[in-house]
Every structure is written in C-alpha cells, then in structure tokens.
Amino acid sequence: MIAKILNNNLCAGCGLCQSIFGENKISVKLNNDGFYRPNVNQKLNKSEGKLLSKVCPAITVKKDKTVCPKKDVVWGEMFSCFICSSSDDEIRNEASSGGGISAVLFYLLKTQKVSAIIHIGASKEIPYLNEVKISTTRAEIIENANSRYAPSAPLQNILDNIKQFESYAFVGKPCDIAALRQYSGYNAEVKNKIKYYISFFCAGVPSLNATTDIISSMDLNIDDIKAVSYRKDGWPGFFKVTDKANRIYKLSYSLTWMKLLGPRVQFRCKICADGIGHLADVVCADAWEDFDKSGFPTFRNAPGKSLIISRTKIGEELVQEVLQKKDIIFHKEIKDYRDIDKMQPGQLWKKIYFLSRLLGLLFLNKPAPRFNSDFYLRATFKSKPITFIKNFIGIMGRT
Numbered sequence: 186m187i188a189k190i191l192n193n194n195l196c197a198g199c200g201l202c203q204s205i206f207g208e209n210k211i212s213v214k215l216n217n218d219g220f221y222r223p224n225v226n227q228k229l230n231k232s233e234g235k236l237l238s239k240v241c242p243a244i245t246v247k248k249d250k251t252v253c254p255k256k257d258v259v260w261g262e263m264f265s266c267f268i269c270s271s272s273d274d275e276i277r278n279e280a281s282s283g284g285g286i287s288a289v290l291f292y293l294l295k296t297q298k299v300s301a302i303i304h305i306g307a308s309k310e311i312p313y314l315n316e317v318k319i320s321t322t323r324a325e326i327i328e329n330a331n332s333r334y335a336p337s338a339p340l341q342n343i344l345d346n347i348k349q350f351e352s353y354a355f356v357g358k359p360c361d362i363a364a365l366r367q368y369s370g371y372n373a374e375v376k377n378k379i380k381y382y383i384s385f386f387c388a389g390v391p392s393l394n395a396t397t398d399i400i401s402s403m404d405l406n407i408d409d410i411k412a413v414s415y416r417k418d419g420w421p422g423f424f425k426v427t428d429k430a431n432r433i434y435k436l437s438y439s440l441t442w443m444k445l446l447g448p449r450v451q452f453r454c455k456i457c458a459d460g461i462g463h464l465a466d467v468v469c470a471d472a473w474e475d476f477d478k479s480g481f482p483t484f485r486n487a488p489g490k491s492l493i494i495s496r497t498k499i500g501e502e503l504v505q506e507v508l509q510k511k512d513i514i515f516h517k518e519i520k521d522y523r524d525i526d527k528m529q530p531g532q533l534w535k536k537i538y539f540l541s542r543l544l545g546l547l548f549l550n551k552p553a554p555r556f557n558s559d560f561y562l563r564a565t566f567k568s569k570p571i572t573f574i575k576n577f578i579g580i581m582g583r584t
C-alpha cells in the first residue's frame with residue numbers, strides 16, 4: 186500500500202505512519218526532492234494495512250456527520266466566520282496574518298484548557314528545517330508563530346509527544362488534522378489527550394529545495410545562516426534570512442510565495458479537496474481585503490488580519506470565549522461567503538476544479554485520495570466548462 190502511495194505521489198508527508206507502526210517498520214525522512222516520505226523497513230501486516238487505509242490522508246479524508254448551523258458549498262461547515270486580529274501586539278506582529286492561531290493557543294494555555302501545544306517551528310540547529318515543538322508558554326508560542334512554507338511532519342512522533350502532558354491542542358495543515366482526527370477513532374490516548382484541532386488554509390507544501398534555492402540565490406552559503414522565516418515584518422511580510430553576522434536579507438511575499446515556493450508544491454496538494462481544514466475545530470487564514478483591478482489580492486503591506494472559522498461546537502465555544510475575553514479583536518463578520526471567494530482565490534479554484542482533476546486521474550486509472558463528496562461536489566457547479574477541461578487534461582500531464 187505504501188509503495189502504491191509513493192509511486193503515485195499521493196503521500197502528504199504528515200509522518201503518522203512512522204508513529205503508529207514504529208521506526209523499525211516505517212521511517213519518515215526527507216528525500217532528495219525535499220519532501221518527507223516513508224521508507225518501509227518491514228512490510229505492514231494485513232490489519233496494519235487496513236488501519237493505514239482508514240487514517241492516512243493519502244488514501245482518505247472523511248469527516249464524520251456533524252450538526253452545524255451554517256454550510257457553504259465552497260467553505261464548508263461553519264458556526265462562526267469573521268475577521269479578527271490578536272489584541273496582543275507582539276503576537277500580531279510575529280504571526281503570519283493577524284495572529285488568530287497564536288492568540289487562541291495562548292488563551293488555551295493561560296486558561297489551562299490544555300497543558301501544551303504541539304505545533305511546528307524552525308529547527309535551532311538547522312534553521313531552514315521545520316521540526317515539532319511542544320510549547321507551554323507565551324514566549325514559545327510567539328517563537329513558533331508564523332507560517333513555514335516548507336515540509337513539516339508534525340505526526341512523525343505524535344504518540345511519544347503526547348506522553349509528557351495531560352492534554353494538548355494540535356496545530357497542523359489540513360491533511361495533518363485529517364490524519365490525527367481519523368486516527369483518534371482508533372487510539373484512546375489520542376482521543377482523550379488531543380482536546381483541540383487547530384488548522385489554517387493551506388495552498389500546498391513546497392519542496393524544501395525551493396527554500397534552499399532561494400537562499401542560494403541570495404548568494405548566501407547555507408551554512409552561514411542563523412534564521413529563516415517566510416512571513417516576517419508585516420502582513421503579508423517578507424521571506425527573511427539572517428546570517429551569522431546578523432545581516433538581514435529580504436524578499437517580498439509576492440515573489441517568494443507566488444513565483445518561487447507556490448509552483449513547487451508536492452503533487453498530493455494539487456489534488457486536495459481539503460485545503461481549508463474541514464476536520465479542524467478552528468481554522469485561520471489570511472483575510473485579504475485589498476484587491477487589484479482584476480479582483481486579485483494586492484498583498485500590500487498592512488497590519489495583519491486573520492479570517493477565523495469555527496467548525497465544531499467546541500471550536501465555536503472556544504472562539505466566542507477568546508473574543509469575549511478580548512484576546513482577539515473583532516473586525517468584521519463575514520455575512521456573504523462570496524467575500525471569502527475574493528480573499529482566497531487559490532482555495533476557491535482548488536475546490537471548483539477538484540472534480541476535473543479527480544476525473545483526470547481516474548481516466549488514467551490512477552488512484553487518488555478519497556474525500557467526502559460534499560467537500561467539492563456542489564462547488565463544481567461554479568466551474569467554467571473550458572477551464573474544467575483544461576484542469577482535466579492538465580492533471581493527466583502532471584502525472
């Protein structure tokens with residue numbers, strides 16, 4: 186099964202398989218293409234294979250039926266959906282967008298709703314690598330705030346990582362959330378200890394080689410760098426490298442994300458019907474509000490704002506509490522969900538054209554991950570026939 190996943194480029198690189206089956210069976214490592222991938226040291230038996238097929242996001246992303254008051258054909262189930270920013274200036278400045286995620290995380294810690302946060306930050310030893318962080322203080326949350334547009338495998342050692350404390354909030358990409366949420370149905374410790382699932386909109390994971398190529402293009406020796414961040418000093422902020430002599434090198438978000446990182450996302454992300462965290466309790470995204478003549482976000486620097494969506498009852502209770510306690514500032518309620526279409530054109534596109542890509546794969550008799558059909562089916566009606574066909578043909582070319 187893992188060979189089939191790898192041969193068809195379906196792996197998302199979350200690392201859960203290593204944690205479940207142990208490193209002597211599966212070890213997840215960075216490969217030459219700059220992505221985390223499993224190496225099979227010992228074949229899985231039949232029941233292990235069956236479990237993998239139920240939890241691995243390369244194979245399945247399924248949401249249990251829930252009762253939710255609002256549902257949009259593109260943006261999914263929502264209790265509330267509004268624009269906010271952290272009321273803590275340091276959090277807002279250090280974060281990617283408005284610091285919505287970090288504000289919620291700090292609230293969870295200070296109210297002792299959870300004992301620790303499992304999320305991703307930069308490695309201290311090799312600053313362009315991502316690693317799992319377990320944060321228990323405001324300072325640690327701030328240190329690990331901000332988006333890291335490079336592979337992360339937050340579930341690689343999740344079963345060991347949840348041993349230390351009583352309860353956790355887990356932050357991950359939508360595929361990480363799907364994997365852990367699905368696995369929680371088979372593992373009581375995960376079910377009991379992971380209290381909150383927090384995610385963000387995700388356009389895809391770029392290769393680590395894209396990051397190291399940008400650093401090389403700055404005429405920097407990779408061994409001379411001290412820190413790498415992707416969205417610092419504003420919103421959307423800059424790709425920023427600090428060398429060991431404390432010299433700073435910066436490139437714009439438009440250049441780095443749109444031209445250098447975005448085009449190098451892994452194949453699995455191009456056939457994803459869940460870039461928006463359908464299985465999370467709370468999801469944040471960039472709340473772009475400034476558009477050019479063609480209606481595309483300008484990415485002009487401004488004080489950061491987060492779109493925040495609660496997708497479950499406990500997510501909604503949490504968001505309302507954080508708002509009431511004024512840890513986040515309320516800017517605007519999203520009354521018309523078509524406003525999110527404008528803020529997130531890439532995500533809208535992914536939803537509308539997912540079915541055409543899926544059909545392209547099926548036409549070639551290639552496997553594809555199975556998503557809940559209501560993540561994408563009704564959104565397909567928004568597609569233009571010609572672009573639908575282009576995506577159908579395009580994905581066949583990319584395989």
Ligand SMILES: Cc1cc2nc3c(=O)[nH]c(=O)nc-3n(C[C@H](O)[C@H](O)[C@H](O)COP(=O)(O)OP(=O)(O)OC[C@H]3O[C@@H](n4cnc5c(N)ncnc54)[C@H](O)[C@@H]3O)c2cc1C
Nearest residue numbers: 280281282284285286287304305331332333387388470471
């Ligand atoms: C690969 C990637 C693609 C993204 N695509 C989109 C998009 O299409 N649209 C959009 O609006 N936003 C996207 N984002 C998210 C966006 O950049 C912001 O992170 C989001 O708006 C939340 O901002 P915030 O200020 O609330 O988060 P912050 O307060 O800055 O917190 C960010 C949290 O995310 C965690 N994190 C950062 N990088 C990773 C990673 N690689 N893997 C797992 N966890 C991580 C951090 O540990 C931190 O807890 C993407 C992020 C990533 C990493």
